[in-house]
Amino acid sequence: DTGVSQNPRHKITKRGQNVTFRCDPISEHNRLYWYRQTLGQGPEFLTYFQNEAQLEKSRLLSDRFSAERPKGSFSTLEIQRTEQGDSAMYLCASSFSRTEAFFGQGTRLTVV
Amino acid sequence: RKEVEQDPGPFNVPEGATVAFNCTYSNSASQSFFWYRQDCRKEPKLLMSVYSSGNEDGRFTAQLNRASQYISLLIRDSKLSDSATYLCVVNNFGNEKLTFGTGTRLTIIP
Numbered sequence: 001d002t003g004v005s006q007n008p009r010h011k012i013t014k015r016g017q018n019v020t021f022r023c024d025p026i027s028e029h030n031r032l033y034w035y036r037q038t039l040g041q042g043p044e045f046l047t048y049f050q051n052e053a054q055l056e057k058s059r060l061l062s063d064r065f066s067a068e069r070p071k072g073s074f075s076t077l078e079i080q081r082t083e084q085g086d087s088a089m090y091l092c093a094s095s096f097s098r099t100e101a102f103f104g105q106g107t108r109l110t111v112v
Numbered sequence: 113r114k115e116v117e118q119d120p121g122p123f124n125v126p127e128g129a130t131v132a133f134n135c136t137y138s139n140s141a142s143q144s145f146f147w148y149r150q151d152c153r154k155e156p157k158l159l160m161s162v163y164s165s166g167n168e169d170g171r172f173t174a175q176l177n178r179a180s181q182y183i184s185l186l187i188r189d190s191k192l193s194d195s196a197t198y199l200c201v202v203n204n205f206g207n208e209k210l211t212f213g214t215g216t217r218l219t220i221i222p
Binding site: 033044050091102103 | 144158161199203210
């Protein structure tokens with residue numbers, strides 16, 4: 001399967017702990033997006049990379065959130081000092097320039 | 113005002129019927145438009161891109177009205193397997209994020 005891959009698929013963590021998620025995009029795709037989705041809502045933009053450059057970051061993203069794409073390939077999203085409100089599905093998508101984006105299966109985070 | 117607005121539904125439609133969804137967007141600079149489909153607890157998947165001249169893919173027809181800033185999706189001869197949430201997506205040049213609507217939930221009833 002050469003689609004977008006996300007790990008882990010599920011993560012349960014205690015409030016206050018740090019978590020890190022990984023996304024491996026489709027190999028020739030230069031753009032990578034992170035979204036967050038809660039029940040009954042559409043995906044909410046978090047941040048976007050073109051190659052290794054982080055070009056945009058949502059104002060919704062607090063200082064506890066950081067994302068990297070060190071070599072323009074895979075990306076990581078870290079959440080520090082997790083809160084219950086961080087519980088959501090975290091989706092990664094990739095695209096080649098302005099073509100359609102393809103999503104991974106997501107990482108479901110539950111903060112207890 | 114939200115950048116992309118959709119009627120959340122739910123739409124409960126009998127099998128074989130025709131159903132239409134609309135989506136409005138607020139940024140007149142929007143350049144690319146898509147419809148995605150999302151099944152329960154799954155990731156969104158591209159259903160179709162929306163072109164200025166309108167486009168059709170089997171039972172699905174998408175149209176764009178730039179003057180009124182809305183996009184539509186028409187599903188003809190609906191099937192049980194069409195039950196899903198349909199997400200309207202807009203991409204702006206110069207602001208490359210994909211902006212999603214909240215989605216319209218469709219249930220096809222046997």
